[in-house]
Amino acid sequence: MKNYLEQLIKKVPKENKGYNYISTIEISIPVSMCAINVIRRKETGLQLAEEIIMKLIDNDVTTVIELSEILGLDKEIIDDVVGKLYIKEFITVTAGNCILASKGKKVMESLKEVKLEQGTIAPVFINLITGEIYTDKYSNQADNYVKKDNVLNGKIKINLEYFNERFGDIKDIFDIQQKAYGATKLSKISLYKIESVEENKIQYLNIKSNLYKNKTGEEIEIISQDNIIQKIQSEILEQMINQNKFKYTFKNRNKYKMLSNDEWETKINDKNDGIRKLIKDYNKADRNEEQMISEKFYRIYKADRIIIENELELMIEELSNGVKEINIYINRLGDILFDEEYIIPLCKAIKKGSKIIIYYNFENNLDKTLSSARNNFPEIKNIEIKKEESVFEELIINFENRYEIKTQYYDIKVFGDKYITKSISSIYNLN
Structure with a gap:
């Protein structure tokens, strides 16, 4: 794949000294979109x-x-x-x-005429966690959340009393708008009173964030390019622990074999030290060095090794290119149909003409699972699905016996009685 290295560099989580990367999650912060009905005082020169x-x-x-x-x-x-x-x-x-x-x-x-007039300030956005009031919508603000379980519970109740307490902030917004398009040389307009508030709908700030666990303790750190995550980190952790948020990421009991921090670190670094070093070197290389590093990378990136964090989707897409048939072996069918790291590149392969067959052991409600999965990814209807009696202990993806990806699952205790399931995927060159 052209630019595989460049794409991988963007996906690999940044190192956080003293911490192990454990997961990337989408955090959704609720935002109220309101219209504020006001009385404005207008002074007009005669x-x-x-x-x-x-x-x-x-x-x-x-x-x-x-x-x-x-x-x-x-x-x-x-x-x-x-x-x-x-x-x-x-x-x-x-x-x-x-x-x-x-x-x-x-x-x-x-020599001035004074009138009290009705007006509306809209839209006004209120971050229901931080209380920030603003009028210019953020680029990552949307009508929908990514996962319901990842939507933080709002702390602020929107009503007239709340806005009267924040009268000064609303006045600042009002004054800025009047300077932009409301006032003239003959008139002066000021905010006189907030009459009522209409909450139109809830929107969401969807922010991708990396989670890290302290190597020697249970401390969790959340890092994102958006500064707001650092500001509300304690609130996020409180909702994780006490309000059962992110329950599909942080589970109350373990299902798979437990690994300690040291065991986990050893496993994820198996046979990929060379790849990791090349990524580090590429990030600080000049143009001439980049070419040399790229050549080294492309000679070894498909060798037998552990696939590094957030690389799996990229690797599946890479190995699917030009492959006529992909065979997948899995214990529970839903584990692959609802995992975007697997299903997104597989759907791309279907569009390019690859035939995909999934062999599975069980699924609690097959019809419901398939219906729900197809709603999310219509291409799934083109996947051939077969039930098998022989038990699959690990997830295997076979690319025409050229390459194979094997995935095993483990649980890590992160804090308190919360566990996170981590997968370790390996690539095997069968040529």
Whole structure:
């Protein structure tokens, strides 16, 4: 595969000194998308004609004819301005005489008209874990979560009381929007009151994160390119331990053979030290050195070895190229149909014309499993599935007897009474 090395480098988790990498998970942070109904205070400067006419009325020039003569303007123009002042309740008209109303007298003191108007600030987003309020949607913010089990429970209740407590933050957003497109030289608009809140829907910040376990203890560290994960790390761990979040990643009991930290580290590094060194060297190499490292890598990357972390999907896709038939042997059928590391590259192989046969031992509800899997990956309908009596102790993928991938599963105790199942996959060159 062209650029296999470059793609692998992007997938391999970064080293975290004193810790072992254990898994990559998608963490979904709930975000409330709201519309905030507000009352805004609008100060508008008087039009020049309105100001002059009100001043003249205040000085006993009270009829349209008198105003027309003094200003030298047509009576129709004066009628129009007087009509507007009357509608605004700045003046009253009695027996043809204009008189300043109390509202007009107040306006004359500042020469500004003040109105309270209804408005809406939307959309406004509230991070239900951190409380961050913002209006520009993040690039990784979506209507759907990746896995329901990985959605954190929100800590913030969205209601009018909450927004009144955060009035200053809402005012800042309001002011920024007014500077952008709401205000003019003749008017000044400010936030007066928050009236109500409409919560339209919940969205999610989906953030891919790496989990690491301390080599000598049970401490877990979560690392992501998104800084928000570091800020809420204690909250994530609390929900893992006490609210049973990520229960399909962190299980309450072990199912497979247990491995200690040292045993795990020994197994995952078996016969791949050379590959790992080349990846490290490539990351700090100049262009000439990159070519030399690439040549070394492509000479050995399909040799018998342990497949390194997050490489499996890439390797299955690589070994599937040009293969007419792929045979898979597995104990429980669902373990492969719902594992994206396996099924995504296998679906790609189907599209390229490969025939895939899965031999399995058991599945609790075959029809339901197949129906659900096909909804996620329609290509699965083209996979030939056969039940076998002979027990498969490990997952085996055979690529026309050219190469074979074997996978074994182990459990590691990570913290408290929580366990994580880890797979170790090996490539074997059968040529």
